[in-house]
Amino acid sequence: DDDADQAEKVSKEKLQKEAEIRRLKEEDAELMERKQKLQLRVQRRSVYQDFMEQVVKMTKLALRAVNSAHSAYACFLFSPLFFQHYSLGSGSEQGSGSINCKLLMKCAPNILSAFVLGITKTHNLRFQESEALQAVFASHLCPNVLKAPARLLCDMVMHFPLSQEEITLSVTPLRVSLRNYCEEGKDHMKTMYTEMSLHPDEFDFFQVGVDLDLTFCLKELRGLLSFAESHSLPVSVNFSAAGKPVCFSVEDVVLGASVVLATLIDSESRGPSQPAETLAPVTHERQDCSLAAIELYTTVTHHTQCHESETDYLRMKKETHQQLCCRDECVVYVPRCADAAVLLMGSCEADSGEPRCTHAEMDLIASSQGSPIINPPALMLPLPQTDEPNRLCELGEACASFSMTPASSTICSLLFNALSSEQDSDGYDSRLPVLACYSDGEESMQEDHSGRPSL
Amino acid sequence: MKFRGKIVDVACLNHFTRVITTVSRLTKTCVLRLTPDNLLFVLSGKVADGGVSMWCELSQANFFDEYQMEGVSSEDNEICLEVTPENLSRALKTVQNAKAVKVKLTKKHCPCLTIAAELPTLSSVSRVVTHDVPVDVIPRRLWHEFKEPSMPDFDVSVYLPPLKTMKNVVDRMKNLSNFLVMEANLSGEMNLKIETDLVSVTTHFKDLGNPPLRALEALVLDLVCLSSSSSLASTDLPPLPPGDDASQDGGPSQSRDPEAMAQARVDIRKLQQFLMGQQVNPSKAMCNIVHERVVHLILLHEDVSLQYFIPAVA
Numbered sequence: 166d167d168d169a170d171q172a173e174k175v176s177k178e179k180l181q182k183e184a185e186i187r188r189l190k191e192e193d194a195e196l197m198e199r200k201q202k203l204q205l206r207v208q209r210r211s212v213y214q215d216f217m218e219q220v221v222k223m224t225k226l227a228l229r230a231v232n233s234a235h236s237a238y239a240c241f242l243f244s245p246l247f248f249q250h251y252s253l254g255s256g257s258e259q260g261s262g263s264i265n266c267k268l269l270m271k272c273a274p275n276i277l278s279a280f281v282l283g284i285t286k287t288h289n290l291r292f293q294e295s296e297a298l299q300a301v302f303a304s305h306l307c308p309n310v311l312k313a314p315a316r317l318l319c320d321m322v323m324h325f326p327l328s329q330e331e332i333t334l335s336v337t338p339l340r341v342s343l344r345n346y347c348e349e350g351k352d353h354m355k356t357m358y359t360e361m362s363l364h365p366d367e368f369d370f371f372q373v374g375v376d377l378d379l380t381f382c383l384k385e386l387r388g389l390l391s392f393a394e395s396h397s398l399p400v401s402v403n404f405s406a407a408g409k410p411v412c413f414s415v416e417d418v419v420l421g422a423s424v425v426l427a428t429l430i431d432s433e434s435r436g437p438s439q440p441a442e443t444l445a446p447v448t449h450e451r452q453d454c455s456l457a458a459i460e461l462y463t464t465v466t467h468h469t470q471c472h473e474s475e476t477d478y479l480r481m482k483k484e485t486h487q488q489l490c491c492r493d494e495c496v497v498y499v500p501r502c503a504d505a506a507v508l509l510m511g512s513c514e515a516d517s518g519e520p521r522c523t524h525a526e527m528d529l530i531a532s533s534q535g536s537p538i539i540n541p542p543a544l545m546l547p548l549p550q551t552d553e554p555n556r557l558c559e560l561g562e563a564c565a566s567f568s569m570t571p572a573s574s575t576i577c578s579l580l581f582n583a584l585s586s587e588q589d590s591d592g593y594d595s596r597l598p599v600l601a602c603y604s605d606g607e608e609s610m611q612e613d614h615s616g617r618p619s620l
Numbered sequence: 621m622k623f624r625g626k627i628v629d630v631a632c633l634n635h636f637t638r639v640i641t642t643v644s645r646l647t648k649t650c651v652l653r654l655t656p657d658n659l660l661f662v663l664s665g666k667v668a669d670g671g672v673s674m675w676c677e678l679s680q681a682n683f684f685d686e687y688q689m690e691g692v693s694s695e696d697n698e699i700c701l702e703v704t705p706e707n708l709s710r711a712l713k714t715v716q717n718a719k720a721v722k723v724k725l726t727k728k729h730c731p732c733l734t735i736a737a738e739l740p741t742l743s744s745v746s747r748v749v750t751h752d753v754p755v756d757v758i759p760r761r762l763w764h765e766f767k768e769p770s771m772p773d774f775d776v777s778v779y780l781p782p783l784k785t786m787k788n789v790v791d792r793m794k795n796l797s798n799f800l801v802m803e804a805n806l807s808g809e810m811n812l813k814i815e816t817d818l819v820s821v822t823t824h825f826k827d828l829g830n831p832p833l834r835a836l837e838a839l840v841l842d843l844v845c846l847s848s849s850s851s852l853a854s855t856d857l858p859p860l861p862p863g864d865d866a867s868q869d870g871g872p873s874q875s876r877d878p879e880a881m882a883q884a885r886v887d888i889r890k891l892q893q894f895l896m897g898q899q900v901n902p903s904k905a906m907c908n909i910v911h912e913r914v915v916h917l918i919l920l921h922e923d924v925s926l927q928y929f930i931p932a933v934a
Binding site: 320323324326354355356357358359360361362363364366367 | 707710711714715728729730732741742743744745747748749750751752753754
């Protein structure tokens with residue numbers, strides 16, 4: 166009897182345990198499902214946030230300047246959030262929603278330097294319409310990157326007098342040094358030579374492939390350094406080789422600035438010998454070295470038909486919106502988290518059906534190399550979990566047919582509109598991130614997201 | 621020829637820098653004499669400078685923690701260099717927070733005074749800064765030009781008013797005239813006068829006090845004694861003004877009317893240059909005037925003496 170009871174008990178327990186196991190397995194499965202859903206939401210949200218960031222960045226006020234020798238270029242970008250009030254009127258007939266003009270910088274400091282509470286001053290500045298000007302420089306493609314607080318760089322350059330023109334930055338894996346550069350000449354013997362060096366450890370980020378000597382104009386850089394220091398921003402230094410430009414950039418939530426400087430092509434450079442295809446070298450008074458100029462592109466935005474292959478996306482766009490792209494040149498926006506300030510421009514080949522970046526100097530970015538415009542909905546699927554900065558290149562391609570200099574609020578609404586078209590099936594809606602539903606003045610299509618962006 | 625010095629104390633470095641900055645404001649180039657005990661910045665009066673001369677003496681022990689030098693030879697144990705003090709000043713100003721600053725004579729692309737500093741950092745490896753200041757070595761045969769100027773046979777010696785006040789006055793006078801007359805007497809009075817066709821302006825200073833001759837000598841002697849060397853060569857002492865033994869004790873004051881002014885007309889820019897350069901209030905500031913010949917300004921700090929001679933112009 167006891168044995169029988171015992172056996173019964175054991176079998177009961179067994180059943181119970183099995184039931185529990187099943188229950189737990191079910192629970193587990195449920196939790197896994199929930200976890201996946203949440204992960205999906207998080208992914209979408211981060212894609213959305215990144216994209217929103219890029220969109221906000223695309224709408225901007227850009228101040229650009231270049232010196233007469235084309236050896237120094239500066240670009241300051243301000244997002245509308247920087248301003249109390251930012252409105253782009255209907256003044257532009259170009260249809261691109263952007264205004265490109267030239268201003269005399271002389272008046273700017275006077276206007277901007279005195280702010281008195283309680284007084285509203287209105288200044289009317291004359292301007293000339295002009296073409297937008299940008300440096301052709303893919304700073305994110307530079308193999309060598311240094312990043313340091315502005316304070317460190319200021320401490321480095323303070324050893325040199327304000328009158329010091331050129332400076333040589335010497336980089337090796339063990340040492341970073343700065344010394345003043347003086348060309349051979351009558352003053353060579355009388356000049357005071359200064360050199361300061363420090364350990365790469367002092368930099369926040371230090372990535373240097375080969376030993377390198379870069380000579381550039383220090384005077385042009387001081388402005389950015391003091392700007393960065395006053396805002397306590399870290400400075401990124403991107404460079405590839407002597408003779409190629411070096412880019413110093415800073416970035417903040419609402420603004421970004423970069424200065425691109427030409428560097429000397431030094432025949433005695435320690436680095437690997439540079440191939441002949443340097444940027445349009447301009448011979449100077451120097452004997453052995455020549456200063457490579459920074460090549461500049463001007464964009465001409467005009468109202469023309471786009472001759473690219475008409476995907477669903479484009480057709481839909483044409484029906485509802487005005488043409489934005491131009492035939493001769495199109496801009497591929499190559500975002501890079503740390504450097505939204507520099508745009509890479511290429512030219513469209515009207516014959517081929519696809520936009521291409523064909524500028525000889527730039528290494529083509531893999532994702533944009535002759536690839537067709539991808540149907541946007543596919544892009545909006547949650548992207549694989551990678552941290553590659555050019556993940557957003559793919560999103561950027563959806564904008565390939567847009568002119569991006571400088572984008573206006575029209576483009577933002579366009580992006581939203583384009584993705585919320587009737588063409589998308591319901592199935593898509595639920596998988597699309599929020600941005601598919603947000604637009605200027607249109608009703609929201611999904612409720613599960615808090616906080617609409619206001620454009 | 622070898623020279624190597626090291627400064628580790630931040631106050632010494634600061635003081636040293638300020639002295640060199642003062643010198644740099646007085647002259648574009650000058651001679652630096654390095655002796656076992658002193659550093660001397662010398663400018664010998666030349667017509668091109670308007671005849672001003674300068675003598676600035678620092679006692680090395682008050683600044684350097686380590687100091688080693690080997691002169692041209694054992695008899696002439698000295699180094700004479702022509703240098704641009706502004707370069708030295710600029711180099712030193714950037715390294716004020718250094719852990720240690722070394723000054724050495726080196727040969728780079730040319731003879732240089734190299735200022736090498738180690739700067740503090742958060743990382744394990746210090747930052748290193750080097751400044752190579754080019755110099756010209758002055759050959760021995762020219763050394764006689766750079767001897768300490770002898771104390772002139774002055775007529776009046778008076779303490780200067782506060783330098784800042786003097787500077788303000790001279791700055792304003794410079795707008796009106798290129799020449800200024802400095803006059804003083806043994807009653808502690810000094811006047812600064814300018815005169816043009818349209819206007820004449822005089823600023824009067826009273827109760828300045830007059831250093832007795834003996835005191836003046838003693839002060840200069842004290843300074844010489846600050847150097848650690850025990851032997852005092854006779855050339856180190858300024859010669860006493862000539863005169864009979866009776867008048868030695870009281871100096872010129874004995875035979876001179878205390879109210880009588882001794883004056884000298886000088887280029888106002890030279891005086892302004894001297895006043896502009898002063899960065900620290902000296903412990904003693906005085907002026908000797910040789911009537912219509914020269915104005916001799918002396919500033920004494922704890923460890924530095926500066927003498928500046930401005931010749932009178934007609």
